[in-house]
Amino acid sequence: MRCDGVWRNARLATLAPTMPGLGVVEDGVVAARDGVILYAGPAGAAPALDAPQVIDCDGRWITPGLIDPHTHLVFAGERAHEFELRLAGAAYEAIARAGGGILSTMAATRAASEADLVAQALPRLDALIAEGVTTVEIKSGYGLSTEHELKSLRAARALGRHRQVDVRATFLGAHALPPEFRSDADGYVSLVCDTMIPTVAAEGLAEAVDVFCEGVGFTPDQARRVFVAARAHGLEVKIHAEQLSNQHGAALAAAFGALSADHLEHLDDAGVAAMAAAGVVATLLPGAFYFTRERTAPPIEALRAAGVAMALATDCNPGTSPLTSPLLAMNMAATLFRMTIEECLAGVTREAARALGLLADRGTLEAGKLCDLAIWDIGRPAELVYRMGFNPLHARIWRGV
Ligand code: DI6
Numbered sequence: 189m190r191c192d193g194v195w196r197n198a199r200l201a202t203l204a205p206t207m208p209g210l211g212v213v214e215d216g217v218v219a220a221r222d223g224v225i226l227y228a229g230p231a232g233a234a235p236a237l238d239a240p241q242v243i244d245c246d247g248r249w250i251t252p253g254l255i256d257p258h259t260h261l262v263f264a265g266e267r268a269h270e271f272e273l274r275l276a277g278a279a280y281e282a283i284a285r286a287g288g289g290i291l292s293t294m295a296a297t298r299a300a301s302e303a304d305l306v307a308q309a310l311p312r313l314d315a316l317i318a319e320g321v322t323t324v325e326i327k328s329g330y331g332l333s334t335e336h337e338l339k340s341l342r343a344a345r346a347l348g349r350h351r352q353v354d355v356r357a358t359f360l361g362a363h364a365l366p367p368e369f370r371s372d373a374d375g376y377v378s379l380v381c382d383t384m385i386p387t388v389a390a391e392g393l394a395e396a397v398d399v400f401c402e403g404v405g406f407t408p409d410q411a412r413r414v415f416v417a418a419r420a421h422g423l424e425v426k427i428h429a430e431q432l433s434n435q436h437g438a439a440l441a442a443a444f445g446a447l448s449a450d451h452l453e454h455l456d457d458a459g460v461a462a463m464a465a466a467g468v469v470a471t472l473l474p475g476a477f478y479f480t481r482e483r484t485a486p487p488i489e490a491l492r493a494a495g496v497a498m499a500l501a502t503d504c505n506p507g508t509s510p511l512t513s514p515l516l517a518m519n520m521a522a523t524l525f526r527m528t529i530e531e532c533l534a535g536v537t538r539e540a541a542r543a544l545g546l547l548a549d550r551g552t553l554e555a556g557k558l559c560d561l562a563i564w565d566i567g568r569p570a571e572l573v574y575r576m577g578f579n580p581l582h583a584r585i586w587r588g589v
């Protein structure tokens with residue numbers, strides 16, 4: 189079989205759903221052509237492989253390239269001062285009233301050019317890539333006007349041209365209420381639905397639409413309006429749901445066939461059942477739980493028992509999760525949420541692909557999938573979840589390169 193590249197003498201964590209656990213292959217081989225996996229499996233069962241480059245992995249582990257399915261990577265400025273104020277005892281509400289919070293990032297993002305946004309996001313993207321990320325979802329949500337939301341999505345698209353990484357863009361205009369609509373939330377939702385979403389869809393600037401459904405965000409009725417508009421324009425839907433309270437947002441998103449419902453600290457049994465029935469992925473965000481010192485963890489046992497797929501993400505954002513490490517996100521998910529090693533590793537590969545609607549072509553080491561690989565200097569996969577602040581990545585392969 190003619191290939192462009194072969195990686196041999198490796199231990200594979202394939203995450204193949206047809207195999208138990210991590211889908212481990214002890215003496216494994218991966219062969220690829222034109223950026224697509226032709227074979228991933230035991231060396232003893234491999235076809236004859238003819239490749240210009242054959243790489244001896246020297247017994248290292250290979251996982252699918254990591255996928256971060258929930259980030260707010262595009263924004264200007266930072267909120268370290270707010271962090272200082274909070275450490276000094278200031279409450280969120282006081283900070284927000286003083287112009288802090290999302291609206292302070294909105295002001296900086298509106299003042300930034302598209303090029304500025306790209307330049308400020310690149311170091312964050314590089315941190316993800318350094319840990320083996322090959323696909324990343326990037327949301328808008330700090331522009332909060334047509335001009336600046338579109339600018340943010342264009343910056344997200346540009347990031348995918350600056351680095352060897354796949355970017356999936358999500359429109360999150362319904363993230364917060366901008367000052368010009370302070371007393372007219374429904375008027376802003378009309379702008380989101382009647383102007384922003386049609387333009388985003390017409391210009392192909394995003395694959396999905398997201399809503400922050402929360403007491404301090406948008407109501408379920410407003411979220412419903414946004415989902416109707418998203419669906420009318422052929423876009424997928426996602427939701428920030430049950431982060432601070434139970435707004436029954438996950439069940440609402442399930443009714444619209446959402447790809448995922450994210451955060452979920454306050455998800456109830458009805459919400460779990462609705463997600464299970466609709467095949468909605470639960471994307472868990474332990475960085476935000478940790479950084480905001482939340483006390484109520486998502487109902488992992490109930491999600492597990494109901495067979496709801498669980499993905500993991502950094503939720504990289506300047507206010508509640510300034511985190512650019514999927515490895516640390518896995519450690520937090522295990523340590524704080526008691527997810528298993530297998531759930532954590534599946535959460536940043538196979539289930540993260542599922543949360544982006546991309547499981548057909550990535551997220552596992554199987555023939556026909558993109559040859560996106562992460563090669564690790566570890567003795568066992570559990571080390572990727574166990575260690576804090578250590579990056580054992582040996583090499584990252586994106587589309588076979
Ligand atoms: N939930 C969050 O935790 C972030 N957005 C959201 O919908 C907060 C974003 C920020 O504080 O900048």
Ligand code: FE
Nearest residue numbers: 260428503505
């Ligand atoms: Fe988020």
